Amino acid sequence: MRLLALSGSLRARSSNGAVLRSALAFWDGPTATADIGALPHFNPDLDGEDATPPAPVAALRTAVATADALLVVSPEYAHGVPGVLKNALDWLVSSGECVGRPVAVVTASPFPTGGAYANAQLRETLGMLSGEIIADACREIPAVGPKIDPATERVTDEAALADLRTALSHLATAAAATPAAPVTSERP
Numbered sequence: 001m002r003l004l005a006l007s008g009s010l011r012a013r014s015s016n017g018a019v020l021r022s023a024l025a026f027w028d029g030p031t032a033t034a035d036i037g038a039l040p041h042f043n044p045d046l047d048g049e050d051a052t053p054p055a056p057v058a059a060l061r062t063a064v065a066t067a068d069a070l071l072v073v074s075p076e077y078a079h080g081v082p083g084v085l086k087n088a089l090d091w092l093v094s095s096g097e098c099v100g101r102p103v104a105v106v107t108a109s110p111f112p113t114g115g116a117y118a119n120a121q122l123r124e125t126l127g128m129l130s131g132e133i134i135a136d137a138c139r140e141i142p143a144v145g146p147k148i149d150p151a152t153e154r155v156t157d158e159a160a161l162a163d164l165r166t167a168l169s170h171l172a173t174a175a176a177a178t179p180a181a182p183v184t185s186e187r188p
C-alpha cells in the first residue's frame, strides 16, 4: 500500500517535517511526499472543463489518485491552516482524488495546544473533499521541540514515537479495509 504525505511547512528545519519523516518510517510500503510548495495559487480559471491544469497540479492529483492513504502533517499558523497547505487542498476540491481515501491529520506545535485549531480545520476541509478521516490515526503533538533530535531531524521522544506508530497502524488498517475509490472528474 502506498502512502502519500503532505507537509504544511516549507521550512528547511521544520519540526513537522521531522514528525512526517518519523511517521513515514512506520509505514510498511512505499511512501512519497508531495511537493506542494511548487503549486501555483489556486485559480478556478486555470481549472475549468477545457483547461489543462498546471504541471505541479497534475502531479499532485496523480500522486493522490495513486495513494492508498494520505498523511497530512502541519503546523498551525494564526490559529489556522498554513496557506500553502490550504492552497494544495483547494486544487483537489473539484477533481475528486481524495474521495474515499483514508486520511490521517497530525499537527505539531511548540505550544501545549498541539495545533488543535489547524487540526480541526484540516479534518473539516479533508472531510469536505470526501476523504475518510481516520480519527484514531489523527494526532495533536504539543511541545514538540524537545521531542525532536536536531541532529537527525527525527522524533526521538519514546512516547511520541510510540504514539505515531499506533497512529500509522490505524491508518494502515483503514487503508487495507478501504478499496481506493475511483477517481471522478466531475466538476461543480
Ligand SMILES: Cc1cc2nc3c(=O)[nH]c(=O)nc-3n(C[C@H](O)[C@H](O)[C@H](O)COP(=O)(O)O)c2cc1C
Pocket: 009, 010, 011, 013, 014, 015, 016, 017, 074, 075, 076, 077, 078, 079, 080, 108, 109, 110, 111, 113, 114, 115
Ligand atoms: C506567523 C506564525 C504564526 C504562528 N501561529 C501559531 C499558532 O496559531 N499556533 C501554534 O501552535 N503555533 C503557531 N506558530 C508557531 C509554529 O507552530 C512554529 O513556528 C512551528 O515551529 C512551525 O512549524 P514547523 O517547525 O514545522 O515549521 C506560529 C508561527 C508563525 C511564524
